[in-house]
Amino acid sequence: MKKLLVILCCILALQSCNKGTTGIETINGFDVNWTGDLNKKGQDAVRDMISNMVKVEAGTFYMGAQNDSVIYNNYDENATNLESPVHEVTVSEFHINKYEVTQSLWEAIMGKHNDKNDEFDQWEDRFGKGDNYPAYRISFKDVETFIGKLNESTGLNFALPTEAQWEYAARGGANTNYTLYAGGDNVLEYAWIDQNSDKCSEIGKKTPNTLGLYDMSGNVWEMCQDWYYDYTADAVENPIGEAYTGYHVYRGGSWNTNAQSARVTARSKQGIHYRDYNTGFRLVLE
Numbered sequence: 495m496k497k498l499l500v501i502l503c504c505i506l507a508l509q510s511c512n513k514g515t516t517g518i519e520t521i522n523g524f525d526v527n528w529t530g531d532l533n534k535k536g537q538d539a540v541r542d543m544i545s546n547m548v549k550v551e552a553g554t555f556y557m558g559a560q561n562d563s564v565i566y567n568n569y570d571e572n573a574t575n576l577e578s579p580v581h582e583v584t585v586s587e588f589h590i591n592k593y594e595v596t597q598s599l600w601e602a603i604m605g606k607h608n609d610k611n612d613e614f615d616q617w618e619d620r621f622g623k624g625d626n627y628p629a630y631r632i633s634f635k636d637v638e639t640f641i642g643k644l645n646e647s648t649g650l651n652f653a654l655p656t657e658a659q660w661e662y663a664a665r666g667g668a669n670t671n672y673t674l675y676a677g678g679d680n681v682l683e684y685a686w687i688d689q690n691s692d693k694c695s696e697i698g699k700k701t702p703n704t705l706g707l708y709d710m711s712g713n714v715w716e717m718c719q720d721w722y723y724d725y726t727a728d729a730v731e732n733p734i735g736e737a738y739t740g741y742h743v744y745r746g747g748s749w750n751t752n753a754q755s756a757r758v759t760a761r762s763k764q765g766i767h768y769r770d771y772n773t774g775f776r777l778v779l780e
Contacts, residue, residue, distance in 0.1 A: 514537045515534075521545060522544050526540075539598055546591055551667055552584075556568050556672075559759035568580045579726070581727050582730075586780075592706055595774060604640055620693060622693045627697070628714045630771050632775075655716075675758060688752055694714055712748060713748060717773070718743040719735075721735040743763055
């Protein structure tokens with residue numbers, strides 16, 4: 495009986511050590527209201543993520559690209575009709591994470607993938623597996639669930655970036671750089687693409703852009719809030735594609751796409767249930 499009590503006490507002590515805190519904690523200027531839904535390891539993963547949120551000052555830039563005019567510094571011979579017309583966009587202040595959401599952060603919020611009826615593993619070595627690799631093979635609906643749980647656990651208002659926020663941040667924010675890729679014109683310095691990788695890579699291994707953001711070009715495609723919509727030439731403020739079109743916007747290209755897809759203006763679109771080994775996301779806070 496005495497031995498049983500000792501074992502029980504040890505189990506209770508371990509549970510206490512793994513238990514998350516509750517109440518208000520200020521991290522990187524944000525007041526996090528822990529509800530206790532996450533254990534200590536999960537809260538530590540979220541703390542680390544919040545510490546890496548970067549402030550993006552409000553400003554105005556020219557969004558998109560065109561292959562028939564050199565106006566606005568947005569000329570690009572590889573621009574497609576999805577990227578034009580170039581138009582003036584004003585973006586309010588927001589915060590964006592330095593890094594794509596990692597597999598460790600995903601599991602801290604969602605738990606490990608244990609569906610024995612699923613023919614695929616969530617993460618695979620052949621596509622990149624480990625705590626600091628980006629989360630992938632997740633759909634837009636999966637991400638909605640993830641963000642809902644994250645917001646409930648922290649009392650904050652995380653979201654996917656709008657397409658305008660994403661491009662503005664990729665270009666360097668208020669000090670806008672009209673380069674081809676997020677950081678410069680040498681794609682291999684800033685991005686993992688089909689020329690230099692055969693799977694996704696750990697976050698933060700390439701040169702960041704001028705805001706200190708990593709992998710905005712390449713590694714995994716990044717989801718945006720917007721339903722896909724066609725650009726117009728009108729000047730707009732904080733645009734977002736709110737009308738249902740059947741497809742959400744993805745940006746940045748990936749480890750198995752070419753340099754053209756990694757351009758900061760390149761646009762792709764997929765349905766809400768689409769999953770692949772080259773698609774992920776990053777978070778914003780407004």
